[in-house]
């Protein structure tokens with residue numbers, strides 16, 4: 001979502017007469033768009049800001065803004081800790097960036113952290129900058145009301161908000177006109193989408209997907225990130241009947257232990273999750289399942305951790321993201337007795353080894369098969385294009401550059417550590 005937000009900020013500033021620069025040295029304004037989900041991401045911001053200090057000293061007219069969830073969470077604390085910062089702007093206020101920048105040009109610092117989600121989307125300009133990629137993100141929903149005990153999202157992104165479908169469909173049509181072939185619908189809890197439909201009724205995510213599938217030029221639709229409890233029958237059915245909805249689903253589970261799931265306030269058991277995956281696979285047998293995992297959550301015993309390993313083996317994730325639990329300020333789990341860091345690190349190592357094995361197996365099973373690949377950019381080597389299969393696997397192919405932005409059938413010939421090699425069919 002930060003990629004989408006950064007694009008919107010660049011477009012807002014383009015309307016105000018700025019253009020995207022190519023080096024920090026020549027910039028009049030540097031915006032750091034930040035993530036607060038884990039401590040590591042947050043701490044990175046301060047080292048980045050320190051790095052900008054000599055630049056600011058040599059160019060006093062340079063303005064520095066901190067945007068995103070760290071801005072939301074830490075507010076003026078950021079300016080107190082690093083006075084070179086001129087603007088702190090939260091994820092629901094960044095449409096105000098031009099005003100904040102012109103204030104900063106007059107030497108006035110500002111902190112904007114109001115929750116103005118509906119106003120933000122109303123005011124954001126679209127299509128102000130050329131598009132380089134045939135894929136695009138599109139935010140349909142923001143915020144979260146679930147309050148998992150480890151997570152800062154409900155505090156930084158605010159309450160759940162769904163954009164009206166008509167606006168989303170219009171934005172998708174505009175993207176199609178600008179050469180976009182694949183859209184990934186975004187939300188912190190995207191499958192909880194419940195916006196006003198084009199027909200005036202309330203729509204769920206499945207109805208929205210079907211409406212976007214009707215747009216000429218849009219060939220592929222994805223969505224992320226979903227919560228297991230919001231995986232409706234209608235959405236599962238869309239995986240069976242909507243050909244443009246890609247066979248890939250990121251459905252985080254976090255842990256395989258019912259005790260830990262309860263302590264995380266995830267609102268489902270491991271058994272319910274397994275049955276859910278079964279019904280999704282009945283609807284779309286070839287679907288590739290991806291997941292998120294947290295190890296070392298407070299109270300996690302060796303046996304809880306083994307439940308997670310067992311669940312991973314049962315599901316067979318084709319892709320995954322796994323993290324050591326990071327206590328976040330203001331969240332309930334941060335107050336609990338913590339697992340020793342070396343124990344958590346060892347569990348993460350073991351889990352990642354297993355996840356890697358499953359990811360590699362899913363990738364290797366593609367060898368000899370024909371995948372459909374959307375070519376997104378030039379490959380690392382001369383005469384090569386790189387793109388994604390329908391299962392979101394990276395694929396590189398020797399072929400003519402003219403195919404950039406197109407979807408082609410590709411026979412997979414080799415599975416490499418993090419990508420597939422293929423050749424054009426015909």
Ligand code: SAH
Nearest residue numbers: 150151188225227252292293323324325326
């Ligand atoms: N809405 C999604 C997840 C959004 S956050 C869901 O409910 O599943 C993205 C991922 O970051 C989470 O799935 C989780 O695995 C990880 N994460 C969030 N908070 C974390 C924390 N405090 N420590 C470690 N990982 C965390």
Ligand code: SF4
Nearest residue numbers: 144146147148151153
């Ligand atoms: Fe965070 Fe996802 Fe839980 Fe919401 S549902 S609190 S975004 S982990």
